[in-house]
Amino acid sequence: MGVVFERPKALTEEKFSYCPGCHHGIIHRLVAEVIDELGIIDNTVCVSSVGCSVVNYQFFATDAIQAAHGRAPAAATGVKRASPDSIVFTYQGDGDLAAMGTAEIIHAAARNENITVVFVNNAIYGMTGGQMAPTTLKGQKTTTSPYGRDSKREGNPIRVCELLNSLDGPAYLERVSVHDPKHVIRAKKAIKKAFQLQVKGGGFSLVEVLSACPTNWHLSPLAAIEWVKQELMAYYPLGVFREAGEVDGEC
Ligand SMILES: Cc1ncc(C[n+]2csc(CCOP(=O)(O)OP(=O)(O)O)c2C)c(N)n1
Ligand code: SF4
Numbered sequence: 001m002g003v004v005f006e007r008p009k010a011l012t013e014e015k016f017s018y019c020p021g022c023h024h025g026i027i028h029r030l031v032a033e034v035i036d037e038l039g040i041i042d043n044t045v046c047v048s049s050v051g052c053s054v055v056n057y058q059f060f061a062t063d064a065i066q067a068a069h070g071r072a073p074a075a076a077t078g079v080k081r082a083s084p085d086s087i088v089f090t091y092q093g094d095g096d097l098a099a100m101g102t103a104e105i106i107h108a109a110a111r112n113e114n115i116t117v118v119f120v121n122n123a124i125y126g127m128t129g130g131q132m133a134p135t136t137l138k139g140q141k142t143t144t145s146p147y148g149r150d151s152k153r154e155g156n157p158i159r160v161c162e163l164l165n166s167l168d169g170p171a172y173l174e175r176v177s178v179h180d181p182k183h184v185i186r187a188k189k190a191i192k193k194a195f196q197l198q199v200k201g202g203g204f205s206l207v208e209v210l211s212a213c214p215t216n217w218h219l220s221p222l223a224a225i226e227w228v229k230q231e232l233m234a235y236y237p238l239g240v241f242r243e244a245g246e247v248d249g250e251c
Pocket of ligand 2: 019126
């Protein structure tokens with residue numbers, strides 16, 4: 001009998017440390033499948049950030065470095081410029097990328113650094129107990145907005161793809177979701193396109209993946225999927241925001 005499904009080589013044997021229903025695991029798998037399919041495992045470097053995925057260097061069977069809070073795009077810039085043949089990606093949550101690392105992501109995009117960013121937007125600080133993030137929706141209850149985010153007091157949520165799309169620099173920006181199989185397939189295509197672009201020297205790419213955090217949303221995994229569909233996708237529309245040039249399927 002032929003093997004039809006197996007663990008990607010770009011994932012180690014380590015068990016994921018994520019909560020039941022968390023989408024980080026799905027996104028890790030998609031990244032790993034893309035690395036396998038492009039045959040880049042030996043020269044890929046993952047730049048880990050802070051947040052629940054802080055130990056993802058244990059899960060990806062690639063080289064890895066750990067960046068300080070929000071600094072992953074700057075660290076990735078250094079690795080890529082020092083070692084241009086490496087394929088360098090950051091993996092960042094919304095607290096890391098859109099709060100602590102706002103400056104780094106904007107400048108890396110503006111410079112059109114030839115790196116790939118996997119941006120996991122779950123609208124909350126997962127790792128540290130569910131505090132409000134820049135991406136927390138208006139009215140969303142968190143431990144630091146217990147009555148719901150009030151835009152008069154806490155400002156409005158930041159749409160990262162739209163923000164970066166105002167810059168001349170970036171080559172590819174897309175927002176996807178992994179809440180059902182159809183969207184998982186689309187998300188993988190986007191992640192693959194982003195890595196292919198880097199292989200071809202195409203410049204800065206960012207794929208924003210809407211992601212569930214059932215634990216800090218205080219929802220069951222299934223209810224969290226509904227919340228992604230009804231609430232997150234309403235404020236963060238899916239789609240391609242920037243595509244500088246066609247990337248064909250083969251590398
Ligand atoms: C400058 C600074 N800000 C914040 C923290 C604490 N901190 C570490 S991880 C984290 C939350 C990260 O959340 P996010 O990036 O959204 O990832 P998630 O855990 O949701 O996947 C916070 C607030 C810190 N240690 N230092
Ligand atoms: S706290 Fe949220 S983001 Fe972190 S592992 Fe659990 S479900 Fe995932």
